[in-house]
Amino acid sequence: MLDTIIIGAGPAGLYAATLAGMHKLNACLIESAFEYGGTLNLYKQKMVYDMPGYSKISAGELIQNLYNQYSEYQESVPLYLNTKAISIDYVDDHYVLETTRGIFKTKTILLANGGGTFEPRLLEVPNADSMSNIYYNVKNISDFKDQELIVLGGGDSAVDWSLTLAEVAKKVTLIHRRNDFRAHEYSVEKMKSIGSILTPYIPVGFLGYDRVEYLTIKHVENESIMDVKCDALFVFYGSSPAKHNLSEWGFELDKGLIKVSSNMETTRKGIFAVGNSVIYHGKKKMISTGLGEAATAISTIGALLFPEKTQGYKH
Incomplete structure (x- = not known):
């Protein structure tokens, strides 16, 4: 039984997997494509100018840096490429995720899939x-x-x-x-x-x-x-999302995006979502925003599953 499954190996998903490893969660990362990086793979040579710590960095270099950081934890948080999520069902006290690789059982799920696959307008x-x-x-x-x-x-x-x-x-x-x-x-x-x-x-x-x-x-x-x-x-008119089965998965949507609370939890308890697939008041679609959301989600999952590890301050 996994603690969490991260769906999507774009920037937010890779960072979430790194944090899952740091939190010592029993987790895995799945990606429907044949390579990690998400939509950044569409423009690897484009410079990103709003990434903290860099005056500019190419999208390809950013992908590789995030993967290199994650790779330290890859043994405990494996990455499964060419693995598409098909359905999510709640059974007893856990989720059963059906994928093209087979069935995964997990206590929580973190969606970092950017809303699915995209095609340029x-x-x-x-x-x-x-x-x-x-x-x-x-x-x-x-x-x-x-x-x-x-x-x-x-x-x-x-x-x-x-x-x-x-x-x-x-x-x-x-x-x-x-x-x-x-x-x-x-x-x-x-x-x-x-x-x-x-x-x-x-x-x-x-x-x-x-x-x-x-x-x-x-x-x-x-x-x-x-x-x-x-x-x-x-x-560069942006991208149009391909049809996705988010509504079939039981999430409450707003403008086709998943509604989340401040801790990044969806309307399905124990399922979290981050990145360009989510919507909340003040949401800004930036890579750095997605990374912060990943940190919030993984911290929440860790505290939810292992409350004894959360140390409070003694007065």
């Missing part, structure tokens, strides 16, 4: 799917050295990628449909100083046969048209 412009130089992720930034690039989007991913690509590109133009950005203000200001930002514009067409040579954009307010030259076009 596609550019909805005619013929976008036939253009060979439209990208939704970046595998190697050196491929775009000395090129003129366009990045679409207004969140952290779009701005951070703009800054990262600007280190090798001839020119980077960031285009957003609003004047206000969801990304960190500091990053937006930095992008303004090293690149070009056009707002509020939306893409409406292309010039080019099978490659985008110019992106045609329209001003949202005055509807003026402009053509912007590019060698490659990057679309």
